[in-house]
Amino acid sequence: xxxxxxxxxxxxxxxxxxxxxxxxxxxxxxxxxxxxxxxxxxxxxxxxxxxxxxxxxxxxxxxxxxxxxxxxxxxxxxxxxxxxxxxxxxxxxxxxxxxxxxxxxxxxxxxxxx
Amino acid sequence: xxxxxxxxxxxxxxxxxxxxxxxxxxxxxxxxxxxxxxxxxxxxxxxxxxxxxxxxxxxxxxxxxxxxxxxxxxxxxxxxxxxxxxxxxxxxxxxxxxxxxxxxxxxxxxxx
Numbered sequence: 001x002x003x004x005x006x007x008x009x010x011x012x013x014x015x016x017x018x019x020x021x022x023x024x025x026x027x028x029x030x031x032x033x034x035x036x037x038x039x040x041x042x043x044x045x046x047x048x049x050x051x052x053x054x055x056x057x058x059x060x061x062x063x064x065x066x067x068x069x070x071x072x073x074x075x076x077x078x079x080x081x082x083x084x085x086x087x088x089x090x091x092x093x094x095x096x097x098x099x100x101x102x103x104x105x106x107x108x109x110x111x112x113x114x
Numbered sequence: 115x116x117x118x119x120x121x122x123x124x125x126x127x128x129x130x131x132x133x134x135x136x137x138x139x140x141x142x143x144x145x146x147x148x149x150x151x152x153x154x155x156x157x158x159x160x161x162x163x164x165x166x167x168x169x170x171x172x173x174x175x176x177x178x179x180x181x182x183x184x185x186x187x188x189x190x191x192x193x194x195x196x197x198x199x200x201x202x203x204x205x206x207x208x209x210x211x212x213x214x215x216x217x218x219x220x221x222x223x224x225x226x
Contacts, residue, residue: 034214038155043118043204043217087155101147101159101170102215109155 002027006090006105013080013112021075021108023064023090031092033057033066033073034102038087047075047088080112117141118218120205126224127195135190135221137205143216144209145169146188148180151202151220163188195225 007022025031032051036044048057053068064075073090090105118139127133139146147170148160161180162170168180177193192199205218 036217043219044157044206045217046214049214089157101162102149102157103159104157107155107157 002031002092002094002103004090004092004103004105006088006108008106009087009109011108011110013110015082015112015114016079017112019075019077019080019084019110021088021090021110023073023075023105025071025073025090025092027071027092027094029094031094033064034091034093035062035064035073035075036089036091036104038089038107040086044089080110082112082114085110085112118205118207118216120203120218120221122221123219124222124224126226128226129195129197131195132191132193133195133223134192135203135205135223137188137190137218139186139205139207139216139218141207141209141216142186143207144185145207146182146185147206147208147215148188148190149204149206149217151204153201157204161188161190192223195223197225199223200225 003026034049035047037047038044048059050057050066056065062077087107087109089107091102121136145164147162151157163182166182179191181189202220202222204220206215208215
């Protein structure tokens with residue numbers, strides 16, 4: 001079945017540091033890929049998405065590129081801020097199965113220190 | 115305007131009780147979902163409804179029963195609550211083929 005693997009956290013960075021959160025996936029078809037963010041005490045918000053190979057999703061300075069050859073969708077940001085502290089989830093939906101529900105990774109907690 | 119809303123936000127109850135969580139979306143989406151987030155933040159799909167019809171029913175105890183009175187609402191009823199049901203339950207909805215999902219704020223259920 002489909003699965004998503006994320007690097008374990010927490011990831012602790014200083015403000016303005018470079019961020020990478022690794023995400024790899026397994027899917028039977030051609031999935032759409034997503035990064036969601038969960039701020040403390042809140043629900044999930046879509047951060048960015050990519051629907052086909054080589055697409056780059058970007059939002060709020062975050063980027064991720066859909067790499068079919070390495071089955072990866074790593075999240076990057078050039079300069080993190082304290083306000084980026086949150087839990088980040090990589091997820092996929094497999095259009096081939098028509099299942100539509102998201103399969104999530106285990107989440108990576110990011111802590112940014114001033 | 116709240117896109118996906120859930121009530122209540124917090125729910126504390128005793129083992130053995132029956133409780134319901136309500137979800138409403140005003141986005142005009144066709145598909146709604148219930149996810150469970152455990153204490154380690156892991157998120158797992160429980161149910162999915164498309165136009166009021168059940169399309170996904172993961173391995174969830176029979177004590178959990180979703181109800182969709184119309185395509186804007188998906189409620190979750192839980193019978194005979196157990197300690198292990200303590201979690202945060204998220205409702206979500208989606209429309210397009212890229213399956214971007216919009217999440218509610220979550221309901222934190224605590225079973226004592």
